[in-house]
Amino acid sequence: MTDLAEEISFMQRALTLSHQALPACRPNPPVGCVLVKDGVIVSEGFTQAPGCHHAEAMALAHYDQPLDDVTAYVTLEPCSFVGRTPSCAHTLVEKGIKRVVVATLDPDPRNSGKGIDVLRQAGIAVTLGLCEAEVSAFISPYLLPNNK
Numbered sequence: 001m002t003d004l005a006e007e008i009s010f011m012q013r014a015l016t017l018s019h020q021a022l023p024a025c026r027p028n029p030p031v032g033c034v035l036v037k038d039g040v041i042v043s044e045g046f047t048q049a050p051g052c053h054h055a056e057a058m059a060l061a062h063y064d065q066p067l068d069d070v071t072a073y074v075t076l077e078p079c080s081f082v083g084r085t086p087s088c089a090h091t092l093v094e095k096g097i098k099r100v101v102v103a104t105l106d107p108d109p110r111n112s113g114k115g116i117d118v119l120r121q122a123g124i125a126v127t128l129g130l131c132e133a134e135v136s137a138f139i140s141p142y143l144l145p146n147n148k
């Protein structure tokens with residue numbers, strides 16, 4: 001079992017990665033993601049330019065092993081909808097991720113809790129709110145309705 005200090009360090013790495021998304025990701029919010037297996041980060045991603053990989057998709061693209069023992073730490077709720085890119089929540093389900101840890105919800109009305117629902121309804125363990133204050137302080141200006 002991963003202890004809390006380790007979990008926080010993984011989310012903080014995802015937050016650090018999310019800084020690299022700017023400015024190319026705009027107007028999308030800057031998101032970071034790490035994949036962890038057996039207590040070790042095995043892949044990383046951050047939001048690319050609009051129409052290109054979201055953070056989760058980038059991390060998944062760089063890891064071609066089974067995901068049944070992998071936890072994803074992602075700074076923003078995975079998207080439940082198909083926009084300019086496929087749905088990250090559905091992709092995580094299809095690829096068989098074991099667990100997803102999310103820092104903060106996505107207020108985009110197309111998402112707004114639906115990404116969490118997609119994961120939970122598929123039987124995936126979801127932890128919501130890890131490092132929420134720290135992540136929100138960075139990402140909030142880029143989320144709807146603050147995102148101009």
Ligand SMILES: Nc1c(N[C@@H]2O[C@H](COP(=O)(O)O)[C@@H](O)[C@H]2O)[nH]c(=O)[nH]c1=O
Nearest residue numbers: 031047054055078079083084085088108
């Ligand atoms: N950047 C980002 C997300 N951003 C969400 O996706 C929306 C844009 O979707 P799209 O048009 O497909 O690029 C954006 O308004 C926000 O709700 N979601 C994620 O799972 N991961 C990411 O890295």
